[in-house]
Amino acid sequence: MNLTLKVWRQAHADDRGSISTYEAKDIPEEASFLEMLDIVNEQILEGDSGEEPIHFDHDCREGICGMCSLNINGVPHSKEQGITTCQVHMRKFRDGDTIWIEPFRAKAFPVVKDLITDRTAFDRIIAAGGFIDVRTGSAVDANSLPIPKEEADSSFDAAACIGCGACVAACKNASAMLFVGAKAAHLNLLPQGEPEKDRRVLSMVRQMDAEGFGNCTNQYECEAVCPKEISADVIAKLNRDYAKAAVKEAVAT
Amino acid sequence: MSSLNSAIPSGDLAEKWTKYKATAPLINPANKRKFSVIVVGSGLAGGAAAATLSELGYQVKCFCYQDSPRRAHSIAAQGGINAAKNYQNDGDSVWRLFYDTIKGGDFRSREANVHRLAEVSSNIIDQCVAQGVPFAREYGGLLANRSFGGAQVSRTFYARGQTGQQLLIGCYQALEKEIARGVVQMYPRTEMMDLVKVNGHAKGIVVRDLTTGEISSHAADCVILATGGYGNVFYLSTNAMGCNVMAAFRAYKRGAYFANPCYTQIHPTCIPVSGDYQSKLTLMSESLRNDGRIWVPKSADVAAKIRAGEMTAADVPEAERDYYLERKYPSFGNLAPRDISSRSAKEACDEGRGVAKSGLGVFLDFKDAINRLGKDAIKARYGNLFQMYEKISGEDPYSVPMKIYPAVHYTMGGLWVDYNLMSNLPGLHVLGEANFSDHGANRLGASALMQGLADGYFVIPATLPSYLVNETPGKITTAMPEFREAEESVHDRVNLLMKNGTKGTRTVDSFHRELGLLMWDKCGMARNKAGLEEAIAKIPGIREDFWANVKIPGDSTQVNMELEKAGRVADFIDFAEMTCHDALNREESCGGHFREEYQFTEDDPDVKSGYTNPGEAKRRDDEFSYVAAWGDNGPGKKPELIKEELEFEAVKPSVRSYK
Numbered sequence: 001m002n003l004t005l006k007v008w009r010q011a012h013a014d015d016r017g018s019i020s021t022y023e024a025k026d027i028p029e030e031a032s033f034l035e036m037l038d039i040v041n042e043q044i045l046e047g048d049s050g051e052e053p054i055h056f057d058h059d060c061r062e063g064i065c066g067m068c069s070l071n072i073n074g075v076p077h078s079k080e081q082g083i084t085t086c087q088v089h090m091r092k093f094r095d096g097d098t099i100w101i102e103p104f105r106a107k108a109f110p111v112v113k114d115l116i117t118d119r120t121a122f123d124r125i126i127a128a129g130g131f132i133d134v135r136t137g138s139a140v141d142a143n144s145l146p147i148p149k150e151e152a153d154s155s156f157d158a159a160a161c162i163g164c165g166a167c168v169a170a171c172k173n174a175s176a177m178l179f180v181g182a183k184a185a186h187l188n189l190l191p192q193g194e195p196e197k198d199r200r201v202l203s204m205v206r207q208m209d210a211e212g213f214g215n216c217t218n219q220y221e222c223e224a225v226c227p228k229e230i231s232a233d234v235i236a237k238l239n240r241d242y243a244k245a246a247v248k249e250a251v252a253t
Numbered sequence: 254m255s256s257l258n259s260a261i262p263s264g265d266l267a268e269k270w271t272k273y274k275a276t277a278p279l280i281n282p283a284n285k286r287k288f289s290v291i292v293v294g295s296g297l298a299g300g301a302a303a304a305t306l307s308e309l310g311y312q313v314k315c316f317c318y319q320d321s322p323r324r325a326h327s328i329a330a331q332g333g334i335n336a337a338k339n340y341q342n343d344g345d346s347v348w349r350l351f352y353d354t355i356k357g358g359d360f361r362s363r364e365a366n367v368h369r370l371a372e373v374s375s376n377i378i379d380q381c382v383a384q385g386v387p388f389a390r391e392y393g394g395l396l397a398n399r400s401f402g403g404a405q406v407s408r409t410f411y412a413r414g415q416t417g418q419q420l421l422i423g424c425y426q427a428l429e430k431e432i433a434r435g436v437v438q439m440y441p442r443t444e445m446m447d448l449v450k451v452n453g454h455a456k457g458i459v460v461r462d463l464t465t466g467e468i469s470s471h472a473a474d475c476v477i478l479a480t481g482g483y484g485n486v487f488y489l490s491t492n493a494m495g496c497n498v499m500a501a502f503r504a505y506k507r508g509a510y511f512a513n514p515c516y517t518q519i520h521p522t523c524i525p526v527s528g529d530y531q532s533k534l535t536l537m538s539e540s541l542r543n544d545g546r547i548w549v550p551k552s553a554d555v556a557a558k559i560r561a562g563e564m565t566a567a568d569v570p571e572a573e574r575d576y577y578l579e580r581k582y583p584s585f586g587n588l589a590p591r592d593i594s595s596r597s598a599k600e601a602c603d604e605g606r607g608v609a610k611s612g613l614g615v616f617l618d619f620k621d622a623i624n625r626l627g628k629d630a631i632k633a634r635y636g637n638l639f640q641m642y643e644k645i646s647g648e649d650p651y652s653v654p655m656k657i658y659p660a661v662h663y664t665m666g667g668l669w670v671d672y673n674l675m676s677n678l679p680g681l682h683v684l685g686e687a688n689f690s691d692h693g694a695n696r697l698g699a700s701a702l703m704q705g706l707a708d709g710y711f712v713i714p715a716t717l718p719s720y721l722v723n724e725t726p727g728k729i730t731t732a733m734p735e736f737r738e739a740e741e742s743v744h745d746r747v748n749l750l751m752k753n754g755t756k757g758t759r760t761v762d763s764f765h766r767e768l769g770l771l772m773w774d775k776c777g778m779a780r781n782k783a784g785l786e787e788a789i790a791k792i793p794g795i796r797e798d799f800w801a802n803v804k805i806p807g808d809s810t811q812v813n814m815e816l817e818k819a820g821r822v823a824d825f826i827d828f829a830e831m832t833c834h835d836a837l838n839r840e841e842s843c844g845g846h847f848r849e850e851y852q853f854t855e856d857d858p859d860v861k862s863g864y865t866n867p868g869e870a871k872r873r874d875d876e877f878s879y880v881a882a883w884g885d886n887g888p889g890k891k892p893e894l895i896k897e898e899l900e901f902e903a904v905k906p907s908v909r910s911y912k
Contacts, residue, residue, distance in 0.1 A: 012811055030527045032645075038532055038762070045760045045804060045815070052807040055814055057320065059493040061533045063641065064418055065324040087644050112464060113812040120441065123321050127433035131426035132385045136305040136710050137376070139383035143340060146394025156387040156412065159419060163323055187385050 001027050001095040005040065007054055008102040010111050017111065019100075022054075033078070033088040034058055034068065037101075055114040063087040063227065066162035069169070070115055071102040076166035076225045084164060084227040104169035108176070108212045119165045121211040122179060129203035130183040132192050151189055158185035160228040167222035173214030178222035180204050181234035188241055198245035205242055257510070257882060257897040260671040261365040266903045267347075270369040273672075274715055278722040285310035287726035289473040290717070291458055293445045293500050295322030297417075297702060298685025299479030300424040301709025307431035309714055314471055315428065316440045316460060318495055318817075323425040326481060326493040327705060330417025331538035331638065332401060333409035334381075334702040336374040341398050345406040347371045352904060354700060357403040357590055358665070358693020359844035359872060360906035361516070361880075363899065365672060366690045373711040374703050378410055380710055384423035388412050401698035402539055403590040403911075409699045414538055414637045420702055424709075444817065445500040446743040448476065448507045448681070449736050455504075455681035456729045459739045461747070463817060466810040468743050470731040474724050475680040477713065478504060479705075482664035482686040484517065486825045486832065487777070488769020490661035491523060491536040497821035498828050501668050501687050505831075509676045510882035510895060512689035513666035514828070515836035518696055518845045519778050520662030521547075521594035524645055525614040529766075534660040535645055537617070538638055539698040542587045544622035544631065545655070547594070548576045549615050553605035560608065566616055566654045577601055581866060585911040592695040592845050592870070593911060595659035599778050600868070602658070609656045618654035659778060663701060665692040665845060666835070669882040669897070673716035674708060677882075680720060684708035689880065694844025747809050750819050754805025761818040764799045765825065771795070772829055776836050781849040785837040792830045793889065799826060831883055831892050838894060841877045842870035865910045874906055 003024040010017030024040050031039070034056070041053035059067040068085040072078040078088045093099065101115065109117040159182075167178035184201050187193035193200070216235055223232040262269045280288070288311050292303040295317040303315040317325060337350040350371040355362060378396070382388065388410050389397040398407040412419040431437040442463040449457035449470065457472040483498035484490035505511045522537045550556045551573050558564040577597055582589045589597075598615050601607065608614050623631050628651055632639070639650050646656070667689040674682050674690070685705040692700065775788035799822070807813045842851040851871045859865045880897040 028528050028530060030647075031530050032532075035530050035532050039530055042760055042762065045806070050806055052813075053815065055812055059319060059324055059495050060326060060329045061494060062329055062491075062535050064329050064415065065319070065326070065493060066321075067319060067324050082640070083644055087641070089644065089647070091647055116812065119320060123323070123429060123432075123439075123441075126323075126426060127429040131430040132383065133430060134380070134383040134427075135308050136301075136380060136427075136714070139376075139379040142338070142378045142382040142388075143395050145382070147390060148394050149390045149392050152387055152390045152394075155385075156419075159385075159387050159422065160415065162418070163321065186387070190385050190387070192383055192385050 001029060001090065001093065003027060003093065003096070004098040006098060006100045009054070009114055012113055013110060027090055029091040031090045032061070032086060033072070033090065034061060034086050036090055055116050057116050058086060061086045064162060066164040069104045069117060069164060069166070071104060071169060073100050076104060076169040077227050082227060082229045104165050106168045106174035106213070108174065109165060109168065121213070122163050122165065122176070124211065125176070125180060125204050125207045126183065128207035129196070129200040130187070132187060133196060145191060147191060155186050155189040158182045158189070158230060158234050161230055162228060164227060166225045166227060168213065170221040170225040171214065172219065172221070173217060175216045175222070176208050176213040177216040177235045177238065178226065178230060178232065180208050181238035182230050184238050184241060185234040188237070197241065198248055201238065201241045202245050202249060257669065257677065257895055258671060259363065259897060260673055261363070262672065266364055266368050269365050270372055277715060278718050280718045280721060282310050284726070286312065288312065288721055289314070289726070290475055290477060291471055291473040292316070292477045292479060293458065294325065294479035294481060294687070295425070295428065296325030296327035296479060296481060296685065297421060297424055297705030298687070298709040299477070300325065300421065300428045301706050302477055302479060302684055302713050303437055304424065304427035304431050305710050305714050306717070307434070307436040313431070313437045314440065314473065315437055316443045316445060318442065318444045318463065320441055322428055322439060322441065323422065325421060326496055327702065328418045328421045329493065330702050331414045331536065332540040333399065333411035333416045333699040334377065334420065335401070335408050335699040336378045336410060336703065337371055337408060338375050338378060340396060341407045343406045345408050349406065350374060350408065353404050354691070354697060355693070355904050356909060357695055357697035359695055359870070359909055360693065360874070360878070360901065361843055361899065362691055362693030364901060364903055369712065370691050370704060370707050373707045376711055377703060377706045381420055381423050384427060386412065386419045386423040399540060399543060400588065402542065402588045402594070403585070403697040411540065414540070414635065417702060420706065424706070445480070446503065446820070447739045448504045449739045450507055450678065451729055451733060451735045454679045457731065457736060459743045461743070464812055466813070468740060468747070470736040470740055472729040472731045472736065474726050474729065475682065475717065475720060477682045477684060478668065478687050479684040479709065480687045482667070483514070483828060484661045484664050486769070486829050487661040487772050488765050489526065489531060489534050489773070491520060491534050494533060497824070499821050499824045502824040502828050504668060504676070504678070504681060506885055507678070508885070509678045509681055510669040510884050511666070511831060512669035512880050512882045513835065514832040514883070515776070515839055515846045516665035516694045516844060517661060518591060518663040518665060519595040519659040521591055521598055521659050522617060522657045523660035523662070524642065525609040525656055525658040526611060535641070536660070536662060537642060537655065537657060539591070541617060541635060541638060544634065545587065545617040545619050546576055546621060547578050547587055547615055547617055548574045549601045549606040549608060551575045556606040556608055560610055560612060566618070575606070582911045589911050590695060590697060595778060596847060598659055609658065614656040614658045616654040617657045619650065620654070623651065663696055665689065665694060665696055669880065673719050674713055675716070675720060682713060682717065684713060694846055746820070747816070750803070750805060750816060750823070751809050753800060754803055754816070754819065757802050757804035759802045760804055761815055761822050764795065764803060765818070765822045768795055768822070768826055768829055776833050779847050779849050780836050782837065785833050788833045789830060789837065792826060792833070796826045799823065834891060835881055835883060838881060839877055841873035843872045844870070859908050865908055865912065878906070
């Protein structure tokens, strides 16, 4: 199939950036979206323009590392449900389509180059409290703490987050509440996570605010684009856990 | 000739590790914080090591090429992690896990290392659960298990089809906790370009910041590499796009020995190749073989009709199907080990019985399991894997069988290490897939996660003091001439690539593809002397062409992915040559290394007795029961072979049969 691509090009963080147009010719429909970009990049490289290929983040190409991003026709990871950009295949497009490709947009995710953004704000939120503090070697036997299957499964649903940032990119406020809520729910739902629960939500939410992510106004765009289909229920739980922890903190001080 | 000391402690096999830990040197807490450690790689091995060493009090610097340590390729492991917990009461034990791993590795690994791995396996599960890793559970709240290839017990712990992800997130969170404490300094989007030796000891690295292009040095009291495997030397593999051998290969160029590079694992269940634009192959977890049945038509004519689209799987009656693994290996059936399953698929396709369009594919059929257990049960077990398959292939595996074919997945070879996980270069330690130590010639399923975490959480924290106690901390600084020399050589290499690259005409990927195809053809699932010699003769030509004609636009002072890839491919080319030398030298078949000249025939006593089949891999223990470690002899020269003889005290190597 033949396609027209409208791609965001930005030489470096301080460059203003603009949209460039590329013709993607003879794209096999079995190819993945990123393989389509590979083909276009080969064409750019083989040409005489001296132009650099389109830079984008990617690594595992099987939907789990969270490195690939891209707004495809305005939607993070495309309009396909429950998958990442690297899992989008060209059979979902039609010959002659024009596709707009842009980076994830958020103040807290500055563009590094072209379609590559800096998402290290997420790492700093995890460092603020997204863990269970257990020294290596100090754990008790794994089966000494039975966990009801339903609780374990709910925790798992939240733990499926791959930290890609699509939730932020989809939100008009660039809120990271789904990301933070997912990590808080994963750990707070488990008995192992109970002792640090209050400290965890307070620290993570404060770090989130400090990074410049916006507020949640219940639009559910995040849930709609999440490649791991994490439910916005984790945001409600985060709000409850945060309220309780904040009250306890206020009373204690 | 140089010699290798594996430093295996004396005493009974089962007592070695306990005794080692009880008598190994210790460093007191006040002194630990004076020592600094560099960890390259943030996957299960590197992340676990960095977090644990930091908890113990060492100052740690951790480096990864990805934008976050959470993205290391350990994350893509699907199926599970083994541990000798015997929670299923099905007769498992440390001994059985040890034995299965030694046998699975075709008697080409060290007994002492493998036994230690089996011993610490249980601690890993405890640690991960305490961190909040959400392993699958039974309704009673206890942990669930499933079975994996090469074992007759259920010892595999799993987290849906995302076990690697959940384990890595646990590890990453532990690492972030230490970063927040300020003890670990994390350097993402940073690639190791060289190893720095001071007085023969590994004391630092040179790195390139992938965002700014800045080249800088870091000094420490020791260096740990946990940089994964080299599967991408084949271009197409299940590895992530960025996985590369540069760190390990740079260490090799600085004098570290590279062991058994010819042991490469071809995983039997991957989605078949669909075209030459393809950038990578996708693995379908081995766990699918618990319920899926692998088959091809008995007749090549029927297979041809399926390939042509004139027939479908459903049109083939039961009597016309060849469930070849069940036929050849009745006691292990579809759960035969990976090397054996892969070769059987190749055999079936070579006979013209393949069912994918290209001829290279076999069916993995869930029809019987769905009839027996219901679609919902299958969905609960494998839902995300089925979804992944559907997205890639466009076919619904609930109604038509999957098509699968073997693909490069894991590499058992790696930098040579002793029992302390230290290479022949003092101070250089190597963990996880990057070392060679535990899987012999073939790795069993669910053992990579186990080894990575064992090395990082439990082994290196206990063995590192053996090296450090003899060192004076803080003596090394980047102002030393050794660092300037290494930095200059990195600058020279980058400048040369950019200088040639601006006038070059061929893309980096085109060279990588050419090299990969050659390696797959001549050093892939089956190898022979003539083919390997041909590859060794051709590789220098690829190298010459690469350095003369590679095209790299842009500049080296900012993000430049063509430059990054070029550096990695340059090392893959040299590495491929060493791998072919190793494969040529090993005149036997074992595990993932299948030399066509060495296979069982109808005349062998073990075939006549019915113990094994003709066509199975034939080891030659009298001549090749050794680790082949290779030392660099300089550019364009054949590397030097240094042997470490394998000694088996507890297990007698036998013909490996899964019948």
